[in-house]
Amino acid sequence: MPTLMPAPTTAAGASWYAGQRPITVAVLAMGGEGGGVLADWIVAVAEGAGHHAQTTSVAGVAQRTGATVYYVELHPPVPGDVAGGRPEPVLSVFPAPGEVDLVVASELMECGRAVQRGFATPDRTTLITSTNRVYSIDEKSHLGDGRVDTSALLDAAGKAAKRLVAEDFAAIAGRHGSVISASLLGAVAGSGVLPFARSAYEDAIRAAGKGVEPSLAAFSGGFDAAAPPRPTSVPVDITIGPRPVSPQERKDREEARRTEIAATDPASLVGPDLAGLAVGTLELPRAVRSTVLHGLVRTGLYQDVDYARRYLDRVVRIASCGDDELTVAVARQLALWMCYQDTIHVALQKCRARRMERVRTEAKATRAQLSRVHEYLHPQVDEITDTLPVRLGAALRRSRLFARVVGRVTKDGMVLDTTSVRGYAMLATMARMRPLRPRSLRFAREQEAIGAWLDLIVEIAADDPDLAREVAECQRVLKGYGATWEHGMESYTALVSAARSLRGRPSAAATLADLRAAALADEDGTALKGALAGL
């Protein structure tokens, strides 16, 4: 006979809805982030308080950086005997959409996943999320900017939570030299969703016995971030730490500040040798000055005052078309193109004192520690001949012997110790070859291309300003070094010739924008070819 269980003595009815239910907690994290540690801490606290606790996870291969869900159920202590039922509460191994009391996400996109899967719902869930981003592989590999919109994720979190606690818990943990599980546990405690005292959580951390002091400090930081808001009753209680400022917002603010200064004292935004040119920007429309001043500094540093003047002249020519938006776009892209990355400029960037300082800060090197910096360089024959005066460069470019010698030296790349006497001397010497640049092969080539680009913009601006702006933006596909740059140049050439043939069509600008996106969609130009074929 099967084991016969007694019949229900009380009408079980809707006991779930009368509150006879476990507290449900879902933790969404990436493998290796400590989501399991967080779940275990919560269980330890709950068991310490006499709750029945159950946690499950689906580790599997997800433990290797993949998205993972840990699920915890905590059932309050059961008084005495359970008439006619199982002695222990029957707990579930799955979070049920719409029935999760507390969702903890270690990262903002994982929070989005919790919302998407229906774990976080506005009628029930306290949603604690860290606002930091760990970019997914498709966001990272995009040739341009493939990042998803952070504010869309935050909005979703707000819509899906009864109460939202959003804060950069990774940064809090980092400040205390701890891990995110500790600051998130603090937030869990601080949110007050679980019926346990702060000290119980802290005891669990102490009992775990690893990195206790930093963990407790991070816990405390997380606790304060999530402590219940003042009892102003709004439909959704939201505790959002300093809302993450998007990079664009930050840049916009800085630009606004600079625009103010540029209106009265443009010379203060450039070095002393460029002061005269800076004053000249007062002739330009207010909206473009800040960008042009950036360009002056950049071109001046890249070459000299004459080169900066040439930059300004080019911008003034575009400004005469009378389209401020176009002028800003050109001023920006022109500065970047005129300062194309050649070996001389890279050497300069590597040699700057502030760069050496930044590297040390980034490596968190203290005064007592020594640091060495090794560059991974692999100058190609073309890159070397490109920087040499035209005739010499062309001759060497043809020379098989030279190619073989350079090839031998740089085939496997070279690792240069910038912090050594020899290494620094080499780089600094390279950086000081600046005066040779205007006579180089590449310089001539780029100036010619820039000239043609500007001519085309001026020409098109007369009848289709939208298209002209898009042509200006085409410079963005010119990126990288060596083969990547060459590929960019091929894309650029294709885009510009498309722009010519698109002239006169009603939606030319939009079409060109789509083509530019296609150029940045893959590495081998398939998308662009396809898009061009579809015209």
Place this chain on the structure above:
Amino acid sequence: MAERSFAAEVAKLRLGAGETLHVEGILAVTKALLQSGVAYVGGYQGAPISHLMDVLGDASEILDELDIRFENSASEATAAAMLAASVHQPLRGAITFKSPVGTNVASDALANLASGGVTGGALVILGEDYGEGSSIMQERSHAFAMKSQMWLLDPRPNITAIVDAVEAGFELSEASNTPVFLELRLRSCHLHGGFVAKDNVRPPMTVREAADAPRRAVDRIVLPPASFAHEKEKLADRWPAAVRFIRERGLNEVFPGSPEATDVGILVQGGLYNTMNRALELLGCSDSHGRSRIPVYVMNVTYPVVDAEVLDFCADKKAVIMVEEGQPDYIEQNLHAILRRAGSITTLHGKDLLAPGGEYTTQVVTRGLADFLTTYVPDLVAARPALLRDADDPTSPFAPRVAADVVRPRPPGLCTGCPERPIFSGLKLAERETGQHHVSADIGCHLFAINAPFDLGATTMGYGLGAAGAAALSAPGSEQRAISIMGDGGFWHNGLTSGVGNAVFNRSDQVMVVVDNDYAAATGGQDVLSSHADTERRSTQHPIEKAARGLGVTNATTIDHTYDVQRVKDTFLRAFRRKKGSGPELLVMQSECQLNRQRRVRKERSDKLKRGERVVRERFGVDPETCTGDHACVRISGCPSLTITDNPDPLRSDPIATVLDSCVGCGVCGNNAHAAVLCPSFYRTDVVDNPTRGERLRGAFRSRWIALAGRALERHAARMEPVTEKEAA
């Protein structure tokens, strides 16, 4: 050494009768084995039962005290064959592996074992890797139980129930002379809960005692005529004996339900009981202690199905529903046969109302039961939870609150500093020169190469079958030599014979890559034959290349530093360009699994720092001004520590590459930049703790030299850059 140490938890295995253990499912199973007087244990690691093997490995002291033999079996087939010890001898033996993949491998031995039957209890603990988080094909182990007539226990996800099932499993096995499967679903293995312990039991007979007193009975050996007799025995003796034991011990459970619900009933696999009860709670038909108003028959034994119990339960019921996860619907089909044969008119529902396949989550079961109950006993459905609402209802949990395209997939990938990454970077770069090759992949971390950014690998045919999977496509004569990938785990599991031996014998032309990272890394860092670790209990340090050469491979290269991308790339190119028909070529790519290495190195480092010794820490970086944000480096690496960040340049908007603090300085970024001729943005910073006196002096001199040599450049910059910018910097 395994990735996770259970040294602390293992102490709990010593707890005696009456003490309560709060542990993970896996540890509970181990304790249950000790309480059952098991004489020997074997198995092969793999999620979700890897930890069972790790716990046993860490518990060697306790096992020794009890004279229990424990082996890390070479494969699941080895583990299953180990149960041969229980055929003639009254020894209790348990083995464990991931299922159904492990059961596939083990099925030859299991079929032979099941044919002759057992004297001592033989328990096969299956980690059923099905549903979310699973890494394998979605199939059921149930089929193996049916085909070999081994009994299948499916305890509910509750630690006490699981512990009881282990003990009952041995008894059932002995009562019916049949090996028994104990199925632990993925989530049950990682379930945390509590149970009351019993004392550990020393096996009444140890393996040593058994070996010293050999026994044999020719009628237990699978060869005619005994094999024909075995089949009859299974049906005439063992099956009825099993049914008798199951009924006498009340292994299955019946909840009679409320009087008004006697018309209907639910039959459920034990493993799904908790989910079913939660569904009933949500529908207002049960409570948190399982006091269901609907009659429920809980099948803690899912094979064999006990006909009499099913008929008793279904008697006088208008309709019942079978809650059975996965497909095919073996149990449902079985119930149909039972009911029809008995002339029952009870309607049987199952996969017509529940999902035909896939994991039975709370959501799936609630929807199916809601349909069933609403049809037959609508008055009993006291509540309708939110998850029943359609997505177009704004109060539904599935109402779209986030745009689908902002939540991107996040598949598992290679860890920071993984030594396998540069192998695939090198292969990808080599293919840029030679064009694409057919790549036959295998099971292991290296399989992650099928995803972005590598996109390498066309098929995976099973553990250690990478080389075998390339057999047909590596016939001599093709321009593009086929490549196969295998891990060291797969190589020793069976790849040495099924892949390497096969390729030699059949004069295959493939390039066989064996990724040798010192451990069976994907399953949690267990040691294998070629591990470099010195271990007391296992014999290691047997080189892969030597084994392959022993089988007749002549072209073999071992690269002992995979991080040298250029060398990896050149090695591939050399292999690709070798003249056609030169036979199989073996490339052993050897570097230690970084996850395991870091655990080792971090400790060594902190010890050295404590002693005030010189320590060098390496990490990579990207110069933000030099990086133009094309992310070519990411597309050839995919390292979690190599990511993107806001572009600090006011004139640029596309994000630039950056290296996070989690960088372990493996060197792949720099080597990739070289091998792929990327950009000059990468640099390596060596931070030296406790530098020597000479180093410090040289450092001071260098700083002064750098200041001097850079003066002209800084002067030029000072003429061009505004003061504020410099100050800010």
